[in-house]
Amino acid sequence: MNDQRIIALESRDVRFPLPEGAGSDSIHSGSEYAFATTLIRTEQETFGTGIALTLGNGNQLVCSAIEMLGQKLMGCYVEELMANFGEMSRQLANDPQLRWLGPHKGVIHLALASITNACFDLWAKMRDVPLWRLLLDLTPQQLVKVLDLSYLENVLTAEDALSLLESQMPGRTAREPILMQGYPGYDTSVGWMQYPDEKVKALAQQAIDAGFQAFKLKVGSAEGARDVRRACMLRDLAGSGGVIMLDANQQWTAPLALKMCRQLAKMSPYFIEEPTHPDDVAAHGKLAEQIAPTRIALGEHVPNRVVFKNMMQAHALHFVQVDCTRVAGVSEFLTVSLLARKFGLPVVPHVGDMGQIHQHLVLFNHVALGHEALFLECIPHLQKHFVAPAKVEDGVYFTPQFPGSSSDLRGVVPARRSL
Amino acid sequence: MNDQRIIALESRDVRFPLPEGAGSDSIHSGSEYAFATTLIRTEQETFGTGIALTLGNGNQLVCSAIEMLGQKLMGCYVEELMANFGEMSRQLANDPQLRWLGPHKGVIHLALASITNACFDLWAKMRDVPLWRLLLDLTPQQLVKVLDLSYLENVLTAEDALSLLESQMPGRTAREPILMQGYPGYDTSVGWMQYPDEKVKALAQQAIDAGFQAFKLKVGSAEGARDVRRACMLRDLAGSGGVIMLDANQQWTAPLALKMCRQLAKMSPYFIEEPTHPDDVAAHGKLAEQIAPTRIALGEHVPNRVVFKNMMQAHALHFVQVDCTRVAGVSEFLTVSLLARKFGLPVVPHVGDMGQIHQHLVLFNHVALGHEALFLECIPHLQKHFVAPAKVEDGVYFTPQFPGSSSDLRGVVPARRSL
Numbered sequence: 037m038n039d040q041r042i043i044a045l046e047s048r049d050v051r052f053p054l055p056e057g058a059g060s061d062s063i064h065s066g067s068e069y070a071f072a073t074t075l076i077r078t079e080q081e082t083f084g085t086g087i088a089l090t091l092g093n094g095n096q097l098v099c100s101a102i103e104m105l106g107q108k109l110m111g112c113y114v115e116e117l118m119a120n121f122g123e124m125s126r127q128l129a130n131d132p133q134l135r136w137l138g139p140h141k142g143v144i145h146l147a148l149a150s151i152t153n154a155c156f157d158l159w160a161k162m163r164d165v166p167l168w169r170l171l172l173d174l175t176p177q178q179l180v181k182v183l184d185l186s187y188l189e190n191v192l193t194a195e196d197a198l199s200l201l202e203s204q205m206p207g208r209t210a211r212e213p214i215l216m217q218g219y220p221g222y223d224t225s226v227g228w229m230q231y232p233d234e235k236v237k238a239l240a241q242q243a244i245d246a247g248f249q250a251f252k253l254k255v256g257s258a259e260g261a262r263d264v265r266r267a268c269m270l271r272d273l274a275g276s277g278g279v280i281m282l283d284a285n286q287q288w289t290a291p292l293a294l295k296m297c298r299q300l301a302k303m304s305p306y307f308i309e310e311p312t313h314p315d316d317v318a319a320h321g322k323l324a325e326q327i328a329p330t331r332i333a334l335g336e337h338v339p340n341r342v343v344f345k346n347m348m349q350a351h352a353l354h355f356v357q358v359d360c361t362r363v364a365g366v367s368e369f370l371t372v373s374l375l376a377r378k379f380g381l382p383v384v385p386h387v388g389d390m391g392q393i394h395q396h397l398v399l400f401n402h403v404a405l406g407h408e409a410l411f412l413e414c415i416p417h418l419q420k421h422f423v424a425p426a427k428v429e430d431g432v433y434f435t436p437q438f439p440g441s442s443s444d445l446r447g448v449v450p451a452r453r454s455l
Numbered sequence: 456m457n458d459q460r461i462i463a464l465e466s467r468d469v470r471f472p473l474p475e476g477a478g479s480d481s482i483h484s485g486s487e488y489a490f491a492t493t494l495i496r497t498e499q500e501t502f503g504t505g506i507a508l509t510l511g512n513g514n515q516l517v518c519s520a521i522e523m524l525g526q527k528l529m530g531c532y533v534e535e536l537m538a539n540f541g542e543m544s545r546q547l548a549n550d551p552q553l554r555w556l557g558p559h560k561g562v563i564h565l566a567l568a569s570i571t572n573a574c575f576d577l578w579a580k581m582r583d584v585p586l587w588r589l590l591l592d593l594t595p596q597q598l599v600k601v602l603d604l605s606y607l608e609n610v611l612t613a614e615d616a617l618s619l620l621e622s623q624m625p626g627r628t629a630r631e632p633i634l635m636q637g638y639p640g641y642d643t644s645v646g647w648m649q650y651p652d653e654k655v656k657a658l659a660q661q662a663i664d665a666g667f668q669a670f671k672l673k674v675g676s677a678e679g680a681r682d683v684r685r686a687c688m689l690r691d692l693a694g695s696g697g698v699i700m701l702d703a704n705q706q707w708t709a710p711l712a713l714k715m716c717r718q719l720a721k722m723s724p725y726f727i728e729e730p731t732h733p734d735d736v737a738a739h740g741k742l743a744e745q746i747a748p749t750r751i752a753l754g755e756h757v758p759n760r761v762v763f764k765n766m767m768q769a770h771a772l773h774f775v776q777v778d779c780t781r782v783a784g785v786s787e788f789l790t791v792s793l794l795a796r797k798f799g800l801p802v803v804p805h806v807g808d809m810g811q812i813h814q815h816l817v818l819f820n821h822v823a824l825g826h827e828a829l830f831l832e833c834i835p836h837l838q839k840h841f842v843a844p845a846k847v848e849d850g851v852y853f854t855p856q857f858p859g860s861s862s863d864l865r866g867v868v869p870a871r872r873s874l
Binding site: 063064065066067068089090091092093094096097098100101104130131132133134135136137138139140141142143144145146186187189190286289290291292312313314315316317318319322337339340342343345346349350 | 486
């Protein structure tokens, strides 16, 4: 295989203003969507794009961190690097000075996400295959080598990961039809916090007409009564068969979460998302017990595999919403997916990437790890900014066919090599 | 009381190279000590200095975050601001865009630490008293108002905090003599990881001669045998009465931590610090059970009160090493100290500030909260850079007498007002 050497790494602070009220929830408002973008380029002018989501202000901090952390990749040969990416990920995450700023969380970990995603994008482009195909073609041994499993030794060793992957090989054929059928989606964009009732209703009807059967509604208003009213309204619209998810975005204290979850349980949510502070493993564990059989989803603010491990050990969540633009990119996403499989939990990613990369990853999770193919969040607001936007029709993500991870952004390309 | 209005906020990236090998441990090397410094200034030219420690590279990210977050303070009146600082802290921590970069951890939380510390320094200077005096003079009601207790409601409500403070009022007089006697110190600087045995021995002897009876040794070497040898060497030197603490700086996996703690237990360490990943509440909880009666200390990488709460709930630590330059400054330090009191755990701060601010805070903790006056870490490397360096003699911190929090750095002053 022809290898290529990385000769340039740049960051780009790319921001997209949102329409009025879009993206709003109980704790975030006035946001832009922004990508702290990594561009890495080889001598042969192939380039990889990596993204990590932020909400605007502060995106430049992640970009600066990308430039600091990324220097280590300069001069690396891509195939060589990726063959042992787990070790590189571990080294980057443990940079002897930058580590203090985390460790493994916050701005520097978002930077690592962006860098890692660029590496995987480049790798797949060099092999001229979509990311899902590249990942499915790796042997279990090769796959384990792209992962940093450190600090999971008490729950998932490299040997455990290998056996898990091998045990799923025989069932692959039976799961591969999904590659032709596409992966189910659900619509997040009907129920933003600041949308008035009429708009939520109209958007939900549009979504139903477009083939969606699953919706998400933002809750966690200052007055709980508003949450209950909106939830009932959406239930009426979707009918008893519709799947409705509620998302509190960490707004509730532990006692309030208990009270609100009990009230909202009446309209049979599929899950309740981020009921309280994302670091509070114990509170989520207790709440899960108290509100059973109502189920909890979380992960968009869980920074790394160690905290996910604790969440799973504490039975604090039922749906693992790991996001490859929050944890350390594609590789830590896969690590958390393996962990989830070990704990028997489904993965329903949060899509900081607007689903572009995750549409590849959920296919891998289903086919190679045997994860149930539940559904993948759809957020359409940035479609037009991607070179190859995810194609969702009749509520289903089409399987992407272009080489890479579908992360390239229109007009965001590396500077030309200066000779 | 004369109030003053804040009219300027600047950050300064201040770095101090360290002597060869100083500051080294199992995961950090080649470090500088660096302060992401906040300077806030009033119309009357009074200024406050706030610091947050980093290890060099990346310090500028925290400085940039300080300038972003700090804008909210412009135009505030200091007494008015500080009278209700808990609410301001909550608002800053929940900035609707920057929050995504944490929440409540990493670069933006370090920025909040630095800003908060500057506010407290300024407040004490305006009242012309050292910080410990200012804090002791607040009524329990006033004290609770400087704290952000959100997300602690299931363990420590504002009412709980108030009762706790009030319940300690009668015992204050009996504890006040410490203000005259000074607070005991312990020496961290004898046993850095890269120091050869002879140097550790010589420094420990010097420390003994200087009146210290407590020392810390870095462990977590690639070969465990080196750790055991060095620990035994220090035990021989200090005698059976000497207090020796071991610090693994998160280097061990959970299984290795168990093995090494069992080996090192033989030389009776006072505690073993940061045995494994700082996010791993469950692993620390399990380890604490397995290695009892050997005790665990941690906190220098615990980012906020929520994770401390979980650590305490899981019985994962015996010594709370909260650092006001890691959590959101003086106020979150006090919150965690209250939590610790509630759980019956002693506070032995990690001193990212080289003990300058913490010498005030431990006095408050002892007198007002009834915390045992154990000892405070001493790291002498930056003494000459502070305007009023902590004075440690015969192993005891003298009680500081200058107004403020002892954070001012030589030559680091606000730019003159441009008229």
